[in-house]
Structures are given as C-alpha cells and as structure tokens.
Amino acid sequence: MRARTTGRLLHDPKGGSFWFDAGALCLDFAHTGGEGPYAVFETLHEPADLAAWLAQPPPAAVVTAPVTEDELAAAKALRQAIWVAAHARAADRPVPAAAIAAINRAAAEAPLVPGLGADGTSIAWQPPVRAAQALSTMAREMIELLSGPFAGRIRECASDDCPLVFVDTSRPGARRWCSMERCGNRHKLRALRARRTTDQ
Template identity: 80%
Template structure:
C-alpha cells in the first residue's frame, strides 16, 4: 500500500520486493514520500510481508544509510532499464556492493510446512537479499518487462507480469482511472464542439 502525502492511499504491486523497496521514499522531490526516517522504520518495513524479515539484531544508523543508498540505486537502475538506457555505473556498483554481503538464510520450521529466516536476522542480510533480487530481475527474463507508469506525472516503476505484457499503469484504480477519465472528458468536449 502506498500513501500519498496529500492524503489517500492505493494498492500498488511493483511485481518485485526490491521495487517495492525502491518506493519507500527518496531524495529531492521524492523526499515527501520518505518512510525510512529512523532505523526502526527500516526494521518495520523489512518485517512486513512478503519479505517478513523480523530482525533479531537492531538496525544501526549505518545500515539505514546503506538501505537508502541501495534504494536509490534500485530506483535509478529500474528507471534506466524502463527507458532502455544503459544502467548507471553508480547504481550497478551500489547494488553489487549490497549483494556482496551474506543474504538472509531460509529455514524450514520444525513442522516442515512453513519457513522463516534463520537467526540472527540482520538488516544487512535483508538488504543483500533485496540487491540479489534486483540483480536477478535486471539480468533475467523479466528485464524487458520493467516499466514506468504511463501517466505523465507518475514515476512509479513495476515489473509487468501480465500474460500479454500490456500493463501500462502503476495501479488501474489510480493512474489508469485518471487516464480513462481524461479521455472521456476529451471525447465529451469534442462531441459538444461537433454538435454546437
């Protein structure tokens, strides 16, 4: 769920956890969307599904800074790929740097019907897991399906996992409906001019 600082929220599925992470805030004009203000905010986000990495070691200020750097690198790389531009060297280096740390280690529960993460669970491991997912996304079969929302004023990025590969909007209930409404109003205005 994404929240607009002006009010309201909408369901947004970026198609990859690493891209969901890229939408937790940002720099410059995206600072108004910031959700990772302090280390505890990062711990809270990582504990949410689908990652569900409940940390057993508190997040440090350094890990929060590393998370923000990785988030920006994922954002930049996703937008570069969506625009079919070469990936920036800085983004590639930041993703690779985060991925070099050991990732989260999956662990089967005693009953054998559920899984979690083996302790200790650290923020650095979760960031490595996100970076590795981004590497897989950028170098895998869905790489050409990374898209930016088709709305003129929406920078959200997602993986188009639809069968026909025709997804255009971050969310139909947000930008898709706005586009439909604008198109309807334009047709109605044209019809009125034609009648008059």
Template identity: 40%
Template sequence: MPVSTVSIPVGQWFDSNEGVRWWFDSGSFALDFAYTGTIGGIHAEDQLHTPDDLTTWTRERFPVPVGAARSRDLFDAVALRDTIARLAVGRSLGEEARPSDLDLVNLYAATPDIPPSLPGGTRQAGRSVQTVSQALSTIARDAVDLFSVSNADRIRTCSGGDCEVVYLDTSRAASRRWCSMQRCGNRAKVRAHRARRAVQSAA
C-alpha cells in the same frame, strides 16, 4: 535466473496528493524497498530517517524475525535503496546503467541472505532472528533478478501523462500501462468517457 530466497508479498498502499488511498504493485520487492525514498514522485520525504525506521520496515515486510537495525545498517540500506531507484528509473528511460551502481548491488547480493526454510521441523537451523544485513542481501538478490536481461523491456514508467511512477510489468502479455487502475488507469477511463460524451454531443 536469480530469484529471491524468501517468498515475500509485493505491493503497498500509498496516499495520493488528492487524499485518495491506492494500492501500488511495483512488481518487485526490491522496487518496494526503493519506494521508501523519493522515486517516481510518490514520496516527498525519505521514510528511513533512523535505524528504528529501518527496523520497523524490515519487520513489517519480511516473513521471518529480523533484528534491530544499527546506524551502519541504515547507511547501507539507504545506499542500496537509492542505487536500486537510480537503476530502475534509468532502465525505464532506456539509459545505460552505471557500472558503480551495478557493483554496489552485486556487492550486497554476494553477502549471506535470509535462507529459505521449511515449516514444521522440530529443530532450529541457523539463526532464530535474521540480521538486517541478511535482509539487505535478500533485497539485493531480488534486484539482480529485477535488472536481469529478461526484464529489460518490462521496467516501465506509468503511461499517465503526469505520472513518473516506475514498475515492473509482470503481466503475462507484458501489457500493463498504469501504476494502478485505482489511480492513473481510472483517470484515463474518465478522460476517455468524457471525450466520447463530447463527440456524441457534438454529433
């Protein structure tokens, strides 16, 4: 099974409409990237307006130095990001993927990615600073893993009635239900507690 060539932490903080900050573990670095746009109702605005926005995101998220983004990099990044978002939402709804979307992910995945390396060596092998196109290839390769057959039933929408957040369930028992226990999981607990109290009061 294809895997990301760089060990990259997954997950990020979001601010809810109620002003509460919550941690979202998407389960996939490619999905984290998709959430720089509007997917699952989390973001009302695109986070990648300029090449500088893309530069900031890649430098914050990759554990290796990444060069500055150009206008062409931004165009490519948005195309890849939106495609991953469409594929993720479609998969969560049980829809068939569009061949053109699969082709685009495969295209980026086929280009040179950020190579793995062992720390502690005395010589620099390859580039000292990776390119944005290499970063996009690494994201695309993670997307290939994300949309593999083995994950077919693990890309889901949060069980919260009014939540459309999509995530990859990486739990051993494939039993994850919520986008976050701090958000929808906690709301469900509160509702269940109130329902129990109401039943007890009526008894």
C-alpha cells in the same frame, strides 16, 4: 514466515493511499522514499522504520538485532541505486555505473537464509536475521531482474506525472499503469471527458 506476494500500501503526502504492486520486492523497496523532490515520500526516517518495513510480508524478516544508523544509510543507498537502475532500464538506457556498484556492494553481504518452519510446510528466515542480510537479498533480486527474462518488462507508469516503476510479469505483458485504481482510472476519466467534449 515468508510470504510469496509483493505489493505495499503507498501514502500520498497530500492525502489518500493506494495499493501498489511493483512486481518485485526490490522495486517495492525502491518506493519507500527518495532523494530531492521524492524526499516528501520518505518513510524510512530512523532505523526502527526500516525494521518495521522489513517485518511486513514480504519479506517478513523480523530482525533479531536492532537496525543501526549505518544499515539505514546502506538501505537508502541501495534504494536509490535500485530506483536509478529501474528507471534507466525502463527508458532503455544503460544502467549507471554508480548504481551497479551500489547494488553489487549490497549483494556481496550474506543474504537472508531460508529454512523450513517447525510445521514442516512453511518457510521461516533462519536467525540471526539482520537488516544487512535483507538488503543483500533485495540487491540480489534486482541483479536477477536486470539480467533475467523480465528485464525488458521493467516499466514506468504511463501517466505523464507518475514516476512509479514496476515489472510487468503478466502473461500478455500489457500492464501500463502503476495501479488501475489510481493512474488507470484517471486516464479513463480524462479520456471520457475528452470524448464528451468532442461529441458536443
């Protein structure tokens, strides 16, 4: 079954977790780990981890063939490209050619194929369901995001020490934080303490 919402529970290696909705499945996927300093956030350690992530809604894509090491490597390459492209767009910089090439390469594969469920009212992915198809679907979503009306609303969290990126699809377009329960509340607490210090 395919869900229409986005967002995932993110876990901090230092402890704690919070709900983060990046506003697009491809951007949610970009936050499953990373390279360099972001390697501590890695969640896709082996092919089964990728299969488990894809099985959760969205995209609720339960693979019908085991994920391969090559597909895991391709997933991480796409994830890095989405991360780089999103940050470039958020900073109003050109998207690097290498990121564009990696996204296009993933998008060139056959995507997931939706079908009508047996009840006649729900959507299910048509078999076979492979990891490469899910990657293609996310790459195509990123292409649409970067070339569509919300391209100018891809943003990095306004907190000085938070690199999470999201697309603000709200009507007013005023979202600043990755999550109000995390960076939004921290900002409010800092502002409150600053006011109290000033008032003393």
